[in-house]
Amino acid sequence: MAPLPATAVLLRRRPEGEPRPDDFEVVHRPVPDPGAGTLRLETLWLSLDPYMRGRMSAGRSYAKPVDLGDVMAGQAVCRVESSRHPDWAPGTLVLAGCGWCSASLSDGTGLVRLDPAPAPVTAALGVLGMPGMTAYAGLAEIGRPKAGETVVVAAATGPVGATVGQIAKLRGCRAVGIAGGPDKCRLLVEHFGFDAAVDHRAPDFAERLTAACPGGIDVYFENVGGAVWEAVLPLLNDFARVPVCGLVAQYNATDLPPGPNRVPEVMRAVLSRRLEIRGFIVWDFAHQQDNFRREVGGWLAEGRMATLEHRVSGLENAPAALVDLLAGRNTGKVVVKVAADAPD
Incomplete structure (x- = not known):
């Protein structure tokens, strides 16, 4: 050799x-x-x-x-x-x-x-690797979606977001995806089977998100942050769960955004609505690996996941x-x- x-x-x-x-x-x-x-x-x-x-x-x-x-x-x-x-x-x-x-x-x-x-x-x-496992484990351990609840996820055409939404549907939930642009939003509904999709680039994004979630939001899978989070926060129901696996909107930031200081508003919501917000890294939930491979692998083989x-x-x-x-x-x-x- x-x-x-x-x-x-x-x-x-x-x-x-x-x-x-x-x-x-x-x-x-x-x-x-x-x-x-x-x-x-x-x-x-x-x-x-x-x-x-x-x-x-x-x-x-x-x-x-x-x-x-x-x-x-x-x-x-x-x-x-x-x-x-x-x-x-x-x-x-x-x-x-x-x-x-x-x-x-x-x-x-x-x-x-x-x-x-x-x-x-x-x-x-x-879908069968780290992104899929992130979606599966974060949703299972922190999101804990129940049939009939509304699950919202940002960056929804990405491998984590698309998996979150499809698992939510398989669990009997209403899945709402947030993405950038009409083409991506169309993909969410037509290709991935989401119930609704909202364009975060639309000038009336917050109003559109409210209309897509008439019963509020029970689970918000956070991987973006920024303006998307600001639109989501007022819609979170009592006892809503927020798994946080990423903050893509902030990764390139070199300084904190200008005021006002939103921390009091967030903390008041956490307290009064008893919100559960938890950050995680995928391997925090390594014990879910076998369940992930069995369930997601099975759904993929059966053609139930795109x-x-x-x-x-x-x-x-x-x-x-x-x-x-x-x-x-x-x-x-x-x-x-x-x-x-x-x-x-």
């Missing part, structure tokens, strides 16, 4: 505000042969997700930031290209946290073996694709095709 030519995307500098493609650096360097007990992975599909913006910053968070000059963090569907590890044969498909690179070495730690039969392999990065992907070709285009994702210019789960012969 010989070293494998590879491409990697490094974090070149920490962005101030909105990231730019030149905050990254694309480099070409060989990946050596695997040594005893290791294997070499070829990246097929790379996942792009909003959490990556936080990994680009040096501030305190739930995960260590990417160091300058290091490979950008991320999950990928990979193929074992060569192996000197007894548990991993060449050709095996795996889910790996290898980051933004076309090839890498691994000792097998953290790898998840993938079965390509039940669903396209890219589903392991979306998916949508936004595909980008070429690892070198990942930086621009992440910028677009954070600006809401994608529709569906963003995946990057890294290998020319990557299976669908």
Whole structure:
């Protein structure tokens, strides 16, 4: 065997505000042969997700930031290209946290073996992966939707939001999605089966949301924040539950927004309406993993859940694709095709 030519995307500098493609650096360097007990992975599909913006910053968070000059963090569907590890044969498909690179070495730690039969392999990065698990676990543990309740989710055409809404429907709830633009709102109703969709870019967004939720909101799955949250807050019913898994509207902020101070209003609502607002990271609820795979995998196999992907070709285009994702210019789960012969 010989070293494998590879491409990697490094974090070149920490962005101030909105990231730019030149905050990254694309480099070409060989990946050596695997040594005893290791294997070499070829990246097929790379996942792009909003959490990556936080990994680009040096501030305190739930995960260590990417160091300058290091490979950008991320999950990928990979193929074992060569192996000197007894548990991993060449050709095996795996889910790996290898980051933004076309090839890498691994000792097998953290790898998840993938079965390509039940669903396209890219589903392991979306509805059957971290985003799907985020939706399922956050809704099950914090949202606790009951039949007949109204469940609202923002960024609803993304992999988390679309899964939240569809699970809510399967639980007998009214599902209302919030998205940017009429095309995305149409997708929510026609493709994903939501009961209603509201365009957060509409000048009368708050009024439209009120009309879509005539009985108020019982569960609001928060992954955006900002102006969307301000419109949702007055509609939350007594004892409403708010799982918080992201705040995309604030990820690029360099300072607090100008006043007025809304904290007293929020805290008064929390107290008087007995609201339950809880932030979470997906693996807080790792005990839900088996339930998630069984239920969501079953719904997907039965054709009861729809998916949508936004595909980008070429690892070198990942930086621009992440910028677009954070600006809401994608529709569906963003995946990057890294290998020319990557299976669908």
